[in-house]
Amino acid sequence: MVVLKKVKGATLMETLVASVIIITVFILASMILNNLFSNTIKNDKRAINVYLNVLEYKYINNKIDLPFFDDFKNWQISLTKDKEETRTVSLSATHKATNKQIKKLIREHE
Numbered sequence: 001m002v003v004l005k006k007v008k009g010a011t012l013m014e015t016l017v018a019s020v021i022i023i024t025v026f027i028l029a030s031m032i033l034n035n036l037f038s039n040t041i042k043n044d045k046r047a048i049n050v051y052l053n054v055l056e057y058k059y060i061n062n063k064i065d066l067p068f069f070d071d072f073k074n075w076q077i078s079l080t081k082d083k084e085e086t087r088t089v090s091l092s093a094t095h096k097a098t099n100k101q102i103k104k105l106i107r108e109h110e
Contacts, residue, residue, distance in 0.1 A: 045102065047072075047073065048072060048073070048075050048093055048102065049102070051072050051075075051077070052077070052091060052093060052102065052104060055068070055070075055077070055079060055091060056091060056104065056106055059079060059089065059091075059106060060106070064079065066079060066080060066081055066089065067079065067080045067081070068080075072093070074095055074096045074097055075093045075094065075095055075096070076093065076094045076096060077091075077092070077093045078090075078091075078092050078093075079091050082105070087107060087108045088105050088106065088107055088108065089105070089106040089108065090103065090104075090105060090106075091103070091104040091105075091106055092104070
């Protein structure tokens with residue numbers, strides 16, 4: 001006959017401490033991931049870059065007259081002739097809330 005050995009189990013206090021540690025790690029991980037995702041969404045500039053490329057294409061093909069001003073989502077866009085260099089056009093976009101700027105120089109074709 002097999003002698004049953006007494007298996008020592010965890011006490012209630014050990015179980016509570018382990019649960020608190022696991023929950024704390026989970027909360028910290030979820031806060032870090034939330035911060036990462038929100039920063040990725042805030043700094044996403046793909047849509048404005050596509051729109052600026054479209055404006056550049058339209059200018060090169062003489063579909064836009066200068067000066068050109070427009071609003072795209074939360075961005076203010078301007079397409080103006082550069083004063084310093086006579087053969088370049090400045091394309092700039094400024095975010096209304098954060099004041100971030102995107103600038104491009106377009107060389108005029110001959």
